Structures are given as C-alpha cells and as structure tokens.
Amino acid sequence: MADMAETTETGGRTEAHSAMASSIRLGFLLVGLAALAVAPAFLYPVFLMKLLCFALFACAFNLLIGYTGLLSFGHAAFFGGAAYFTAHAVKEWHWTPELGVLFGVFGAAVLGLVIGFFAIRRQGIYFAMITLALSQMFYFFCLQAEFTKGEDGIQGVPRGHLFGLVDLSVSTNMYYFTLAVFVIGLLIIWRFVNSPFGMILKSIRENEQRAVSLGYSVQYYKLGAFVMSAALAGLAGGVKALVFQFATLTDVTWQMSGEVILMTLLGGIGTLIGPVFGAGLVVTLQNYLATSDFPVTIVTGVVFMACVLLFRRGVVGEFYASRLGRRLGFEHRR
Template identity: 80%
Template sequence: MHDMSDAVHTTKQKAELAQSRKTSTSYAVFLLAGFALLLIAPMFFYPIFLMKLLCFALFACAFNLLLGYTGLLSFGHATFFGGAAYFTAHAVKVWGWTPELGVLLGVAGAAVLGLVMGVVAIRRQGIYFAMITLALSQMFFFFCLQSEFTQGEDGIQQVPRGHLFGLIDLSVSTNMYYFVLAVFVIGMVVIWRFINSPFGMILKSIRENEARATSLGYSVARYKLGAFVMSAALAGLAGGLKSLVFQFATLTDVAWQMSGEVILMTLLGGIGTLIGPIFGAGLVVTLQNYLATSDFPVTIITGVVFMVCVLVFRRGIIGEFYASRFGRMLGFEHRH
C-alpha cells in the first residue's frame, strides 16, 4: 500500500516537473521572440512611438507590481512618474548631468517620494488607501504647478539628451531607442527577480490572505511599504526615460489622469501577469498614436475598448489567454 502511494506521489512529482519545464520553455520562447522583435522594430516603426511604448510599458509593469502582486490600488503613481521626469530634466538641463546620472536621480527621487507617501498611506486599506494616494498626488501636482523648480505651467522644455557615458550621442534616435530598450529590459529583469524572490512570495501571500500572513509573524506593513517604494522607483525609471525621449517634463506627467491611464493599461493587459501590462500599454499607446490624427475622439474610443475588455476579458487580455485552452496547452494557466 505504501509502495503504491509512493509510486503515485513520484508520478505526480514527475508530471509537475515536466509541466514546469514545458511552461518555462514556452515562456522563454515568447520572451526571446518579443525581444528579437524589439531589436528590429526601429526598421519598421517610428522610433519615438516605440520609445513611448516602452516607457509606458515599464510604468505599467511598475504599477502592476503594487496592484497585481500586493493587492494595493494606488491613484497616485503619476507622482513618481512625473516627479522623476522633473528631477531628470532639471539635472540634465540645469546642472549639466549626463543622461544616465539624470535617470538615476529620477529613480532616487521617486523612491524617496514613494517612501514618504507610503509611510502615510500604508496605514489604511482598500478605498481609504487609494484615496490617500490620490490626495497626496494632488498635493504634489499643485506643488509642481507653483514651484519655480518645475517652471510651473510651462514645464521644463528643450531638455538635452546628451551623451551616454560621455560617448554615445543620444540625440540620434536609434541610439536613444536602444538605450531605452536596454533600460526597459533591465527594469523587467528587476521586476521578475523581485516577484520570484522570497519577498515577492510573501507579498503574494499578503494579497491572498493578509490576516494569515500577519498570524505567521510577518510585518505586513513593512512588506507593503517595501513593495510601494520599489514600485515607485521603477515608475520613476520610466518617467526619467520619458523626459529624455520627449525632451520635456510638464504638468501632464503628474496629473491624476496619468494615474488613471496606467491603471487602465494594467487592467486591459491583465493584473498579476508579467507581460499583461506591457500588452495593455501597447494597446493604449497605439490607440492614442493612430487616433490622434483622426476625427475620432481618443478618450471615447479608449473607453469603449476598456468597457469591451472588462465585459469580455474579465482577467485582462493576457490573463484570458493564459486561462484559454491554447494557454493551458502551453502551460500558462498557472503562470504569473
């Protein structure tokens, strides 16, 4: 009887191991194919459009780190995105810093803002947490509106891209694109490592059952604050890049609409999935880009797309793909 039980257990373990290998292989193939497409994309698409897509994809993935893996809905992520854009733009234009140092300053500034906002907001849960982040974000917006540092409604214009490490001229669009792509890949690797670390596993347990995580002895508030700061720093990375790509930082970057936009991107792609926010950002940015020159109102079309996706794709587009028969066949049903 024991031999039969051991045999069944061994067979189950082998099946799970085979399934895990199949999933990892499928995932690796998809990621490599996506990376190869991004490498040759400038040959077929306008580089500025591609860079905007990558910046917002990174922004959405940073937000998903908080919402999808920790279960915290923030309405204030524009603070980190726009704040880093201002920090980077000011450092590069006024202080004459190199672009890589300017971006690092933006990341550090966003992390500090995340720490300050997180210490206040983490004390509350649910809708109260969301409202506190929105209120603090609006406070920062009005600070940017009235501050001389941000140049008010004019924003920081004509930001020079400079030379990467003093060698590579980023005023050349192709060079700038591959710099943005490299930073995007680094950001995604950091996110992947974060969510697959013991810290990330604890965050998932907090999302699923906070009371049980507390009963196991974990300091839930500290873990939430850590996730909040990490999400803010990565959002700042996207914002700093964006200010170099478009060579300006304005109030649009810190407005509440920007926070709403990143929520939309994440929900469209699928919360709690690694590549879902990338797909959602790509969909929204593409709609904005190609409808901007048409007679169709962009916000209405985007709203209709969002409504259809919510009704038809309850888990988001990528989330539904994972749960589909084809996704299960490839081993994606439990992939996050």
C-alpha cells in the same frame, strides 16, 4: 510496486511537460526581444520609445496592485516627479543622462517613501484616496515651484551622451537605451516578485490577517513594495523625459494615474506581460487616432468596456487562465 511505478511515470510526465512549457515560454521571450530589437526598422522610433516607457510604468504599477493588492490613484506623482528631476538635473546641472535618470529614480523613491508612509496606514478605498490626495498636493507643488517652470514645464532637455560615449540625440541610440532600461526594469520586477519578499507580498494580498498571525510586519512589506513600485515608475518617467526632451504638468496629473490603471486592467492584473500589452494597446490607440476625427477618449473607453465584458481578467490574464495557457505552464496571479 505498481502504484510506485505509476507514480514515478506520472512524475516523469509532469517533469517533461514542465520542461517543455519552460522551453516554449523562453521561445516566446526570445521572439519578443528579437521583435523589439528590429522594430525601429519598421516603426517610428519615438512611438516605440513612448510605448516602452509606458509599458514599464504600467509594470511598476502592477507590482503594487497585482502582487500586493494595493490600488494607488497617485502613481503619476512618481512618474512625473522623476521626469522633472531628471530634466532639471540634465538641463540645469549638466549631468549625464544616466546620472539624471538615477536621480529621478532616487527622487521618486523618496516620494514613494513619504506618500507610502501615510497611505499604508489605511486600507481599501481610504488607501486609494490618500494616494490621490497626496499626488494632487505634489501636482500643485509642481505648478508653483520655480524649478519646474510652472505651466511651461522644462523644455529643450538635452539627451546628452551615455557614459560620455554614446550620442543619445541619435534616435536609434536612444531607442536601444530605452529598450535596455525596459528589459532591466522587467528583470528587476521578475526577481522581486519571485524572491522571498515577493512571496510574502502575495500572502499579504491573499490573506493579510493570516500574514500578521504568522509574525510578518505587514506595514514594513507594504511600504517596501510601495517604494519599489514608485522607484520603477520613476525609472520610466526619467527615461520618458529624455525621449521627448521635456517634462510638463501632464505627467503629474490625476489623468495620468488613471491611464496607467487602464493599461494594467486591459492587459491583466497580476501578470508580468499583461501591463505591457495594455500599454501597447492604449498608446497605439492614442497615436493613430490623434490625427483622425474619432475622439480618442471615447474610443479608448469603448475598448475598455469591451475588454471588461469579454476579458474579466484582462486580455493576457484570460489567455493564462485558458486551457492553452495552462498547458504552456502560465500561471494567472489573481
């Protein structure tokens, strides 16, 4: 009886701690959303929109590497491809912005299906090299294709009216549209990761052979994760084309793929918020060092080396793994 009472008491304390941790995490989430809602009053809206687009791009990439264990060197193809598709649909076909973004997402998903179909047949460095090679093929396609306007890119893209009502040429309206897309993208990722499909992806990441022995079609799940990651990267790229009103070759270069890897590693692989933090750090450095005499790439490299040496799991990943992070109920994924 005493043991039963002690077990009941321990279980009660555990439930109370879990409830408190959930309340704290919800509080952090609400504070973060409130800060983003009022941010345009204190910071340049275009800078904030760029940060949100790249944060969503990094989260989409993290869905593949952090929860499936697949390192892609070609995610710029989906980000930049969607930017081209959206820009062309809005400017040349006069589509509304929401339809243009959806077209970009669809195009990125198709690209993801094609590239993923070939890439998932290999593992490790071979997978990464195939994604890089196919991404570079798409880069040269964008360089030569007529609709991309070559090295000039698609410029003067109109933002249009959202649902025919909201004028997105007003920076404040465009910011809140970008924020809404960012939040929706995070919710999709969260739901995907915490679904039965996402649980199987984690099992594949941890032990692929065991997942195969349990009867799961590993190639099917990998391809599904790849396409979902590509579509969400396309969502970020499509909105980015509207924010800056152009789409250029810079969006599809291998350097863009390297940047998103850097953002994810800095924040923390396998965490939902880590890539957001990493994207914020990289975009802020690029923005505020662009007008200084300091070379941005060198400073970013130094910051990356410092984070690798001091925060092996990434900044957010180390916090999750710390005593305080564990007390708040955070779970590091890797």
